[in-house]
Each structure stands twice: as C-alpha cells, then as structure tokens.
Amino acid sequence: MATTSRQRKRGHDPESVLSIAVGVFNERGFDGTSMEDLARALGVTKSAIYYHVPGKEQLLARALDRALDGLFEVVADERATTGPAIERLQWVVRHSVRILVDRLPYVTLLLRVRGNSTTEQQALDRRREFDRFIAHLVKEAAADGQIRPDLDPALVTRLLFGTVNSITEWYQPGRGGTADELADAVLKMTFDGLRV
Amino acid sequence: MATTSRQRKRGHDPESVLSIAVGVFNERGFDGTSMEDLARALGVTKSAIYYHVPGKEQLLARALDRALDGLFEVVADERATTGPAIERLQWVVRHSVRILVDRLPYVTLLLRVRGNSTTEQQALDRRREFDRFIAHLVKEAAADGQIRPDLDPALVTRLLFGTVNSITEWYQPGRGGTADELADAVLKMTFDGLRV
Incomplete structure (x- = not known):
C-alpha cells in the first residue's frame, strides 16, 4: 500500500x-x-x-509475517542450503539471533501466539515448517558424524531455539551486546559447550 | 490451613x-x-x-512461592553448596529441570510475571536472587578453569536458564521424556556441546 x-x-x-x-x-x-x-x-x-x-486481525497477520518472513529468508539463503550441514545449522542459528534482535517486538509477538484464530494457526503452521527445516539439518549433521547422535533431532531443535528465543525475555536494544556477540555466545554454549 | x-x-x-x-x-x-x-x-x-x-492476589502469591520454593530448595541443597563449582552448577541445572517438570504450571506462571503488583515484584526479586546464585557459580567454575572464561557469567546464566525455562513452552506431562532424560539433553548440549 x-x-x-x-x-x-x-x-x-x-x-x-x-x-x-x-x-x-x-x-x-x-x-x-x-x-x-x-x-x-x-x-x-x-x-x-x-x-x-x-481491523486488529489484519495488523496481527502483518506483524507475524514480519517475524516469520525474516526467519524464512534465513533458511532460504544459499548458506542455509549448501555446504556441510553442521555449518549450515550454525549459520541458521546465528542469523536467527540477528532476526530476533532486528525484529524484536515482532518475534516476541510471534512467540506468544497460541493458535486462537485462523491468523494465529497459520503463523503456528509456518513456525512448525521452520522447526522441521532445523530438525532436518540437525539430522543431517548427525548423519555426517558432526553432531552427537545420542540426542533426538526434534529435541535438539527445541532446546536450540529455546535458547535463541529466550533472548526475547531480557534483551534490550542498545544494551546486552550486538546480535553478533549474542550469536557468538549462543553458538559457543550450544555447539562447543561451556566446559573447557 | x-x-x-x-x-x-x-x-x-x-x-x-x-x-x-x-x-x-x-x-x-x-x-x-x-x-x-x-x-x-x-x-x-x-x-x-x-x-x-x-482473593486472587493471595492465590498468586502461593502459586509463585510453589515454584520459587522448589528452586530455592535446589540451591540450598548440600550438592549445590559443596564440591567443585562445575559439578554444583550441573547439579543445579539438572534439578531445576526436575522442579520445572514436577511443578510445570507453577513455573509457567512464574515465568510470565512482569512485576505488575507487590506480589509480582517480590517474586521477581526472588528470581533475581536465584539468578545471582547461578551467576556466582558460573564465575567460580570459570575461575577454577572448568568453564570457558570468554563468556560473561551473567549472560551464561541467562542462556542456560533460557534453555531450561523454554521447556515450559512445549513440555507435556507424560510425553517428551522424563525430567531426568530432559536434564541429560540440556546438560549434554550446554556443557559438552552438540558438536562431536
């Protein structure tokens, strides 16, 4: 418009x-x-x-698309679709953190959606599609022998994005580091582990 | 009563x-x-x-205490206060997952508190006290050379408990594994890392 x-x-x-x-x-x-x-x-x-x-519903749909379009741009990128699965997975996690920081209020709204209307159901469907993409990447990386094989890929997806999404709970723009610093910390903890 | x-x-x-x-x-x-x-x-x-x-407020206070008392029992336990910091930290994470699973609706309620009343403010104060305990443990474990020293202990606390707390978003009692299996997955990902 x-x-x-x-x-x-x-x-x-x-x-x-x-x-x-x-x-x-x-x-x-x-x-x-x-x-x-x-x-x-x-x-x-x-x-x-x-x-x-x-109406409200139309605004909600546009707001949820703002968050989801960002996440889908990440998984559609060449760096998410070509190369070793472990690197694609890490790239997707890093850039999901960036989308979260750049579009904080939109992602925050998305994470609160419970499916109370057609608009919310469609947003949940797209979230599930995103999750399936990640779970598939985790599976591939495990098949490549790059990721520990003893954890269920769906559970890894939930815990990984649980960590990423929890940033919405406390992040304040201009404080708490840049998107890249945050992504570094997330990747270090979840891929390399806290233990020395 | x-x-x-x-x-x-x-x-x-x-x-x-x-x-x-x-x-x-x-x-x-x-x-x-x-x-x-x-x-x-x-x-x-x-x-x-x-x-x-x-009144509602009295029920809210009791419900939030149900969650917080559980978490404070964890950090008051001997296994959270004696021994190497890295082991205490892992013990606290494991048993926080257990409290979350055992008291799921109470912890879910606690995580939504934003400080809109005295009751909520007091709950937030207790949450912050819990977080300070964890951040202190992370610091100790880093000083012992057991945890990577390049991450801010406060950020590690947020990401660690972001991972733990995110379980409330999807966990359904009787599905998705026991508290102990979940805790294993969380500890493997965050302490040892997903990478082989």
Missing part, C-alpha cells in the same frame, strides 16, 4: 501504525487490545483508526 | 483450589482472571469462592 500525503500529514504511514500496534499487542496481549486502545496509542480518534487499518 | 470436613465435602481443599486457580491464571492470564472465572472453574457460586480464598 502506497503512503498517501494524507497519511504522512497525520504522521502514520502503514509502517509506523504496525510498529505502534505491535507495541500495544505485546504490552496488553492481542486479545486484551481493543481498536480504542490502538487509536489511543496512535493519537487518533476511534473513527480515524479505521482509516488507518480495517 | 487444615482441611475441614466442609471443604472435603465440596471437593476443594486448599491444594486443589490452588491447582485449579493456577490453570485458569495460565489460560486467561492473571490480570484477565476474575473471581467469577475462578468460581466457575471450581464449580462453586460466586459467593462461595470467598469461602475458599480471600
């Missing part, structure tokens, strides 16, 4: 509407957010909010 | 009230739960709920 001069004058292009809405969703919960809450956060009247956005 | 014959007749001793209430809190969110919701879940009238419990 192109930004009209009327939108610019009000100070809300689609991008800033989405960004503000996601902040409200994360604070109040999606179900606990009314169109009135969104209007208040945007500083517009309740009737003007429908000019900016037809 | 002793269970009276009247409570037994209604089928709700303090323990079952707490257990049912925690289920409702986790499903609806604490702020989204009314005394009426609790009465409905307990199958009692709205006036009878006050016979079982003076």
Whole structure:
C-alpha cells in the first residue's frame, strides 16, 4: 500500500501504525487490545483508526509475517542450503539471533501466539515448517558424524531455539551486546559447550 | 490451613483450589482472571469462592512461592553448596529441570510475571536472587578453569536458564521424556556441546 500525503500529514504511514500496534499487542496481549486502545496509542480518534487499518486481525497477520518472513529468508539463503550441514545449522542459528534482535517486538509477538484464530494457526503452521527445516539439518549433521547422535533431532531443535528465543525475555536494544556477540555466545554454549 | 470436613465435602481443599486457580491464571492470564472465572472453574457460586480464598492476589502469591520454593530448595541443597563449582552448577541445572517438570504450571506462571503488583515484584526479586546464585557459580567454575572464561557469567546464566525455562513452552506431562532424560539433553548440549 502506497503512503498517501494524507497519511504522512497525520504522521502514520502503514509502517509506523504496525510498529505502534505491535507495541500495544505485546504490552496488553492481542486479545486484551481493543481498536480504542490502538487509536489511543496512535493519537487518533476511534473513527480515524479505521482509516488507518480495517481491523486488529489484519495488523496481527502483518506483524507475524514480519517475524516469520525474516526467519524464512534465513533458511532460504544459499548458506542455509549448501555446504556441510553442521555449518549450515550454525549459520541458521546465528542469523536467527540477528532476526530476533532486528525484529524484536515482532518475534516476541510471534512467540506468544497460541493458535486462537485462523491468523494465529497459520503463523503456528509456518513456525512448525521452520522447526522441521532445523530438525532436518540437525539430522543431517548427525548423519555426517558432526553432531552427537545420542540426542533426538526434534529435541535438539527445541532446546536450540529455546535458547535463541529466550533472548526475547531480557534483551534490550542498545544494551546486552550486538546480535553478533549474542550469536557468538549462543553458538559457543550450544555447539562447543561451556566446559573447557 | 487444615482441611475441614466442609471443604472435603465440596471437593476443594486448599491444594486443589490452588491447582485449579493456577490453570485458569495460565489460560486467561492473571490480570484477565476474575473471581467469577475462578468460581466457575471450581464449580462453586460466586459467593462461595470467598469461602475458599480471600482473593486472587493471595492465590498468586502461593502459586509463585510453589515454584520459587522448589528452586530455592535446589540451591540450598548440600550438592549445590559443596564440591567443585562445575559439578554444583550441573547439579543445579539438572534439578531445576526436575522442579520445572514436577511443578510445570507453577513455573509457567512464574515465568510470565512482569512485576505488575507487590506480589509480582517480590517474586521477581526472588528470581533475581536465584539468578545471582547461578551467576556466582558460573564465575567460580570459570575461575577454577572448568568453564570457558570468554563468556560473561551473567549472560551464561541467562542462556542456560533460557534453555531450561523454554521447556515450559512445549513440555507435556507424560510425553517428551522424563525430567531426568530432559536434564541429560540440556546438560549434554550446554556443557559438552552438540558438536562431536
């Protein structure tokens, strides 16, 4: 959707509407957010909010896609699809941390989705597809003899991304290190282990 | 509080009230739960709920203590306080997984606390005290040369317990392995590393 001069004058292009809405969703919960809450956060009247956005559900879908599209760009990259599985896996973990840091409020929202609507179900389906990609990589790396074979690939996927996703619980932009430093720490702990 | 014959007749001793209430809190969110919701879940009238419990906040405090007391029993144990730091640290991680599995709904509730009331603030204070204990153990193990010295102990604590806590996102009692099998997987990944 192109930004009209009327939108610019009000100070809300689609991008800033989405960004503000996601902040409200994360604070109040999606179900606990009314169109009135969104209007208040945007500083517009309740009737003007429908000019900016037809409904909450559409904003949710766009916000979840923002997180999921980022993760799918990672697994579609050449470095995730060619080369030794162990290196592809580490590359995917590193760049998933980057997406998480770059799109923090969107990933935070995604991780809270429980499947309460068609939109949420579709997001969960895409998350599962991402997880299957990772589990397959883990399996390949184990078959190559690069990863310990005594752990179930699905469990490894859960624990690995449990570690990555837990960063949303405490990370504050501008504090706690860059995405790359964080990814280094995650990779060191999970691939090399804490033990000397 | 002793269970009276009247409570037994209604089928709700303090323990079952707490257990049912925690289920409702986790499903609806604490702020989204009314005394009426609790009465409905307990199958009692709205006036009878006050016979079982003076208020939501008191139930929240008891539920959070159930999780926190478990974690503090772990760090107070002799095996967490004597012996090489690296072994104490691994013992604490293993038994934190056990507490998480044994007290899953209570730990799940604890992890969602954001500090919106005095009760929640006190729970966060106890969580931070627990985290400081772990960070201190990590520091000691690094000083002993048993843990890689190139990672900040506070960050290691966050990532380690990020991994442990993420189990609440997917674990279902009776599926996905025992607490001990889960703890094995967590310890293998985080201390020894996934790489062969």
